[in-house]
Amino acid sequence: MARRKIIAGNWKMNKTPSEAVALVEELKPLVANEEVDVVFCVPAIDIVPVVEAAKGSNIQVGAENMYFEESGAYTGEISPAMLVDAGVKYVVLGHSERREYFGETNEDVNKKVLKAFEHNITPIMCCGETLEQREQGVTMDFIRQQVKVGFQNVTADQAKTAVIAYEPIWAIGTGKTATTEQAQEVCAGIRACIAEVYDEATAEAIRIQYGGSVNAATAPELFAQADIDGGLVGGASLKADFGKIVNYK
Ligand code: PEP
Numbered sequence: 001m002a003r004r005k006i007i008a009g010n011w012k013m014n015k016t017p018s019e020a021v022a023l024v025e026e027l028k029p030l031v032a033n034e035e036v037d038v039v040f041c042v043p044a045i046d047i048v049p050v051v052e053a054a055k056g057s058n059i060q061v062g063a064e065n066m067y068f069e070e071s072g073a074y075t076g077e078i079s080p081a082m083l084v085d086a087g088v089k090y091v092v093l094g095h096s097e098r099r100e101y102f103g104e105t106n107e108d109v110n111k112k113v114l115k116a117f118e119h120n121i122t123p124i125m126c127c128g129e130t131l132e133q134r135e136q137g138v139t140m141d142f143i144r145q146q147v148k149v150g151f152q153n154v155t156a157d158q159a160k161t162a163v164i165a166y167e168p169i170w171a172i173g174t175g176k177t178a179t180t181e182q183a184q185e186v187c188a189g190i191r192a193c194i195a196e197v198y199d200e201a202t203a204e205a206i207r208i209q210y211g212g213s214v215n216a217a218t219a220p221e222l223f224a225q226a227d228i229d230g231g232l233v234g235g236a237s238l239k240a241d242f243g244k245i246v247n248y249k
Contacts, residue, residue, distance in 0.1 A: 165208075177222075
């Protein structure tokens with residue numbers, strides 16, 4: 001069965017609540033494509049107004065992070081139940097910016113992935129190598145470790161519903177997109193890793209996105225690759241260009 005494409009925007013730390021509503025209103029008609037899953041992953045404070053503004057449209061709302069505890073004395077954190085109650089369906093976990101600036105480890109990401117499944121939130125788990133790792137030829141070893149640890153104790157049934165975003169760190173926010181061949185090669189490698197850890201059926205079902213300076217010009221070729229099931233889009237998700245990416249066909 002063909003996998004449904006998933007095209008998600010990652011707004012990062014951009015847009016105040018009122019700016020967020022204005023952006024949803026602007027993009028709503030431009031992303032109205034029922035053939036793909038369209039997800040806006042937005043800052044925590046924007047979630048409630050964005051869910052409200054997106055009502056009646058095909059836009060699904062995601063968070064950019066989540067804590068792995070249920071509740072309690074964790075000042076500043078957001079729990080999975082809070083996200084669910086606000087109408088969140090997806091959560092980006094282990095983005096390279098969170099790993100780099102906030103010290104998130106593969107083990108932290110794994111705890112969050114498990115907790116997201118417990119609450120029926122679909123994790124978009126990010127992985128990807130640095131330029132140095134690519135040059136050293138250890139890209140796949142590094143990513144396999146991120147995927148294996150990130151998915152520890154995740155069942156095959158859960159993994160089938162998950163999303164993995166392959167985001168080479170050197171391509172994020174730099175304007176440098178991985179070549180179609182590089183992106184396809186790693187996404188195929190991730191699928192092979194899932195087949196090894198689980199089975200072919202799980203590998204066939206899981207959705208793997210490419211992320212890293214995706215724009216309207218690069219999306220069609222990237223998303224046409226056998227193992228690329230859509231994109232995680234940063235900068236271009238804040239502009240009308242996102243409509244063109246969603247309608248890449
Ligand atoms: C991202 O934030 O996940 C991302 C891929 O950013 P950009 O598209 O701006 O490179």
